[in-house]
Amino acid sequence: MNPTPAPAPASTAAVPDHAPSGPAPLWRTAVRGLATIWAVPKARLGLVILAVFLLTALFAPLLAPYGATDNSFGRNEAASAAHWLGTTAAGEDVLSQVIFGSRISVVVGFVAGALATAVAVLVGLSWGYARGFLADVANFVVNLFLVIPSLPLMIVIATYLQNSGLAMISIVIAITGWAWGARVLRSQTQSLRSRDFVTAAQFSGEGSWRIVFREILPNMTSLITGSYFGAATAAILAESGLSFLGIGDTSVVSWGSMLFWAQNSNALLTGQWLLLLAPGLCIALLATSLTLINFGVDGLSNPRLREGKGR
């Protein structure tokens, strides 16, 4: 028995007079996808948290009471009405830094996540579809990336690429973070490629690329979205980790670099635990929100995968 509700059919009226009707427009698919995720309570909480961070990042200049690098205040001040979270050892306002720091984490998270997912999709799908020598080569490369511990690799690459800016950090994170997603997508591709509709597409004269990207890829929407949020989470954590270790540009205000400076100035010993807690909590919350959203992603394309109806 499989009484899964069928996905809401796109409007079946009015077909354009010519040209084959492709899939529904992208924005409509996106809206429907968002509604599916919203329907899951956990994911809804995640979306709300994420939205708060996104808005904070977007309107940072309006929200922050002072500039992020404005060091004209007293040093190591405790929380007060003027400085809700106190000031740093360099005399900057901690709240303003937290607000501006969200920009870095959000941007790096989503950009590096997107890069890693793009590589994972490309490698995973062609690896799953190919057979023979190419598949073996892909297998070797992916396994190589999986066994190398990613943090040391990141540190090595990041130190090698001197004066690494945000773009560089994103690329480094993408390079070290795609392998897991590729492996997951590859298994799903392998299971989908044995389905009759793929053989049927071959019989319809379709080329390999078209089969992979028009027949197989759309059936993996939820996996890809899931692996995107997973990669974004990993990227946010990795960026913070790298900044905390002082790799990358420590003069840029990010949650990671705040932790780095707080650690350098022995914030805990001076009783300024807020200096560590605020950025740390933000990192944890942002990562949690993405993980929560992932709970809702399962519903994206699964009902359609289980298309065959029970007798």
Place this chain on the structure above:
Amino acid sequence: MSLLEVTDLSVVYEPKGAEPTYAVKDVSFALERGEFVGLVGESGSGKSTLGFAVTRLSKPPARISHGRIVVGGRDIAGLADEELRRQRQGGFAMVLQSGMNALNPVRTVRHHFFDIFAAHGHVDRRRREARARELVAKVELPDLVLDRYPGELSGGMRQRVSIALALSLEPQLMVFDEPTTALDVLVQHAVMRTIRDLQREEGFTALLISHDLGVVLESTSRVMVMHDGAIVEDGTSQQILHAPEHPYTQMLLSHYADPRAEVVELPGLAVRGGTISTASTRSDDAGQDGAVAPAARPSAVRAGAHRSAAREPVVVDHVSKVYPAPRRGQARVVAVDDVSFRLEPGQSMALVGQSGSGKSTIAKLVTGVERPTSGTVHVGDVRVDTLRRRGLRDLRRQVQMVFQDPYSALNPLHSVEYTLTRPVVNFSDLRGRDARRRVLDLLDLVGLSPVEQFAAKLPHQLSGGQRQRVVIARALACDPQVLIADEPVSMLDVSLRAGVLALLEDLRVQLGMSMLYITHDLLSARVVTDRIMVLHDGRVVEAGETAQVLRFPADPYTVALLDAVPQPGRAGDAA
């Protein structure tokens, strides 16, 4: 007093965010002790929902909305879970269609028995081993099976194990939900015989749920016919067989015939003695799936006309296919063993055999999907077994395939129009408006009208029969010379089969294609093919004219296959 009394039972499906639908509507019936009753209906008739409801195995979103289910004087419709669990011993048990997949793969069969004994505590600890042996013996399995893991047993053996497990609760009522549907033809026959014998010896009450009226009539003494959530006819097997009252029952019965008969006729499919002829009227064949197959239409003629290449035969010459051993130490698998045949242009030939007989492998060899280990395959002048990518693509213009499962042969995310446009664009010069016109012509050809509406639909908005028509239309898009149909109707309801078969046969004659029809169903082979090849373990055991071979089979394997065809007329045997 009846063992089971169901009064005004309704079951409703309440999926989130969708309209509730009543799968079972106000059904009432009673089962007497020791009765063997069949419950027949096609997919969507609510028969399985009813079976799950009376054993209280319904899961959300299905819910018993009202009604009483009285077992042995006790209403179980509203029983709490724990009480229900205790009731299962000595009460009711169920054997599922996928019963062979219901076993835990990491526990031996013995564990399965002991788990049940432990859960209900109805067998003394010291007697458990003996009892387990006794139970497997009842389903005609050796003791050794107890030491095996489910993965080491064949499908038929696993289904027997799940029957024995159901028996271990000493139920008064056994519900069999399509117990043999997922099994191979010959195995199916044997398992049904075991079930019949068991029921007679043990004397439990049995409810056999099946889509196959033939199977049910062969085994049961009373039959209930279900349609659209209601029981439309309830009578003894003899009554149902000889004097069916409801038009739905009559329609179901009309789809059975003996492939050995001199003249075989199915609704919408013509008499086919030794000679070829097609039906003149095809009005009723597709009424069930809301589509009407066209008689010869101008579009069909046009579709066939713009290809005038010489029609050439398919020649398979001493072909063998050997697969490497699945595991170390096991023997290599010889899927096809020295098979030769010639399929003349315009001819239709059946390849029959049970699963594993190599018939699908032959289809793969002919279409170039697999390469033979030895021997050659020619389509006209083209040698298929050495083709590379480019050549294979060209071969697809001539050789197309109709798939077995219409539910997996269409990409769920693509509209019918997209699916049909791709081969048109890939194999012809038609683009834009012209391509679209060709797609609509194809839909018209397979009887899916209004064409504009069907073009816009997604697969899940179509019925099984309609999907299979789309699959056929896709195969015809490039005007192939040879059509390979791999069990094209085995996944469809009985009433839809004749319609799809008639369509295939019509189109084959109209467009002058040759067809290789792969099936285990001898009846359908009899009505759509001229020649037949019977395969057993990769070898051809018998070949010749279809009518001749089926009426006067020479090989014992052919006879066994013929015997396995469900025959409503054999109903008397069981009683």
